[in-house]
Amino acid sequence: MEQTEKKKSETLNGTRPNGQEGNKRVSVRKTYKLYIDGKFPRSESGRYYALTSPEGEMLANICRSSRKDFRDAVVAARKAQPAWASRSAFNKGQILYRLAEILEGRTAQFTAELVSMGVSESRSKQEIQASIDRLVYYAGWTDKFHQVFSSVNPVESSHFNFSVPEPTGVVSIIAPEENGLLGLVSVIAPAIAGGNTVAVLASSAYPLTAITFAEVVNSSDVPAGVVNILTGYRSELLSWFSNHMDVNAVVYCGSDAEEIRLVGENASLNVKRPVILSPGDWYSPQEENPYRIMELQEVKTTWHPIGQ
Amino acid sequence: MSRMYSPTMPSVYIDQVGVEERVSRLNKRSIKKSSKRSMLNLAMSMLDLTTLEAKDTPGKVRQLCTKAMHPHDLPTIPAVAAVCVYPNLVRTARECLRGSKVKVAAVATAFPSGMSSRKVKLEETRWAVNEGADEIDMVISRGHFLSGEFRYVSDEIAAVKEACGDAHLKVILETGELSTLDNVRLASDLAMYAGADFIKTSTGKVQPAATQPVTLVMLEAIRDFYYDTGKKIGMKPAGGIATAKQALAYLVMVKETLGFDWLTPELFRFGASSLANDILMQLIKEETGVYQSLDYFSKD
Incomplete structure (x- = not known):
């Protein structure tokens, strides 16, 4: 008799505030959208x-996103782009740093999600820390890459001639299939650091952390439309990501020769910039470099008349 | 069923909730592929390409007229129905559109407020017609309407109609200022009985401009007027219709309320400026299978 009582109380793991036992509590699970x-x-x-x-x-x-979800994402990104680009470089840096801060505070949640998707606990921690560091890295570059990559050019005529990088505009990104969080952060951060807005397809094998990262974006002063994250199948979305006429650059992460050919061919429709990234190791220090920002910039050269 | 018409008494009262329900039910229609393409072409041919800004210049009007006659290089895309301008730019538009089927519409009667004397309004109307306008878009005197002087409004429309001569008359009710759907219905009846060829929702200068519930009420007024008199009156929603998707929703309402007879530029128009490019983008998307960008379409 006593034994059955005990067993019963074990199954009733929800107790009401007044101490009375209630029905078994059903945990509230998140809908990933x-x-x-x-x-x-x-x-x-x-x-x-x-x-x-x-x-x-x-x-x-x-x-499982459709081409229309992608279309909506591009409309949002286009709308948000001019205002985001005109934020001061310093402010963009602050906002990227804010992403790192919020991500740090959510470490436990991200670890649990990575572990549930089959990543070991130590590897998960490593991936989250690398992602935070990567955000901080690009946060630092937002108000520096202009100095490094601008130039004053010697010309024969009486002109003051100078070149400055400007954001290319709306960028569609096929994020890496591996490293669901680090891969995603590594492609989003340099794009938005340079004043672009993005529509990203997350890894289909590791989508949980991508959507939770969207919550981080949502609570970090990143204006609506600057980062748009979709989940779904690469095979069905790749051509839409690469042939949309209102997209100015497409970033493709992977090494499938047929897919790379398709991206290149579609990009030629409006001469959008194709960026093909096939790194073996997203942790590599080589993945942290300002050329990731510059790949998504256009260089504007100005001829300013001077003197006689 | 025949109603007794009096310009001072509403012939029916409008059930606002019912109107909104019907609009939302009609909005659930999904139109795809070849039907979508032909509806978009039809919407293009129903456009009154409009520029009504105080800063309009002959140069801008000429640019607009060129776009009106030749919206895109794709040969299947039709020219628009008309170009709508202020009276002082009618002559420019007329010269530019000579030889094409695109009509010239002019706003008149102290547009957009209508706050002037009847003498001035009639003079302006005659002048615009003389300059070469095929269609006149007049505004009703909302102040008089709202203070119950229905006969004044009715007489004014009749007088402007007379001043129009052969030109078509569109009567702008400015529904955004009429506050209730009952008023919209009353003003619609009043305009049609006073001689309007078209009734039009808005000037585009007042928010809200054209809305679907208002348009549905006006379409039903046109239907009842047709049953009572046998005359087909046209409809023109104007202002706030910027996307091809919205345009399709309006065409569905027209078809479901008035039938195929009204699906022609003779009896239905869209007053809009940015709608043309959105329709073009959708048509080119259907043609090429690729989503389009405004970067590749002319701005005006």
Whole structure:
């Protein structure tokens, strides 16, 4: 009799504030949705795919974005771009640093998600720390890369001739399939540091951290529309990410020769800038460099008449 | 069923909730592929390409007229229905559009406020027609309407109609200032019985401009007027319609309320300036399969 009492109280793990035992509490699980224009909508298509842990346990239903979700993301990014570009360089740096601060505070949540998706605990911690460091790294560059990459050019005529980098505009990004968090941060940070706005397709194998990172973006003073994050299948979205006429550059992470050819061909439609990144190791110090920012800049040269 | 018409008495009262319900039900229609393409082409041919700014110049009007006659290099895309300008730019538009089927519409009667004497309004109307306007867009005297002087408003429309001669008359109700749908219905009936060829929602200078509920009420007024008199009156929503998707929603309302007969530029127009580029972007998207950018379309 006593034994059954004990067993019963074990299953009733929810107790009410007044000390009385209540019904078993059902945990409230998060719905992983997209991040477009500062909001978290579901895919307009209503489609999803099931994400399971390596042990086969159901983790979440992940939105399977359609081309229309991408279209909406580009509209939001286009709308947000001029205002974001005109923020002062220092302010953009502050906001990137804020992303790092908020990410640091959410370490436990990100660790749990990476572990659930099959990354070891120590590796998870390492990935989160590297992601935070990467944000801080690019936060530092926002008000410095102009000095480093601008130039005063000697010319034969009586002109003061100088070149400065300007953001290319709206960037579509196919984030790396591996390193769901670090890979994502490594491609978003340099793009927005340079005043661009982005529409990103997250890794389909590691989507949980991408959407939780969207929450970090949402609470870090990044204006709506500057970062838009989609989840879904690369195979069905790649051509839309690369052929949209209102996208100024496309970043592709991967090494599939056929996909790279498709991106290049589609990019030629409006001569958008294709950036192909196939690093073996996202932790490598070589992945932290200002050329990642410069790859998404256009150089404007001004001829200013002087003298006689 | 025949209603007794009196310009001072509403013939029906409007159920606002019902109107909004019907609009939201019609908005659920999904139009794809070839139907979408032909509806977008139709919407293009129904456009009154409009520029009504105090800073308008002959140069801007000529640019607009060129776009009106030749919106895009794709040969399947039709010219728009008309170009809508202030009276002093009618002559420029007329010269520019000579030889094309695009009409010249002029706003008149102290647009957009209508705050002037009847004499001045009639004189302005005659002048605009003389300058070469095919269509006159007049505003009603909202002050008189709202203070209950319905006969004054009605007489004024009739007088302007007479001053128009052969030109078509569109009557702008400025529904954003009429405050209730009952007023919209009353003003619609009043304008049609006074001789309007078209009724039009707004000047574009007052918010809210055209909305779907207001347009539905006006379309139903046109339908009832047709049943009562056998005359087909045109409809022109204007202001605030900027996307192809909105335009399709309006065309669905027209089809469902008035039928195929009204799906022609003779009886339905959109007053808009930025709608043209959005329709073009959608049509080129259908043509090429690739989402388009405003960077590749002319601004005016």
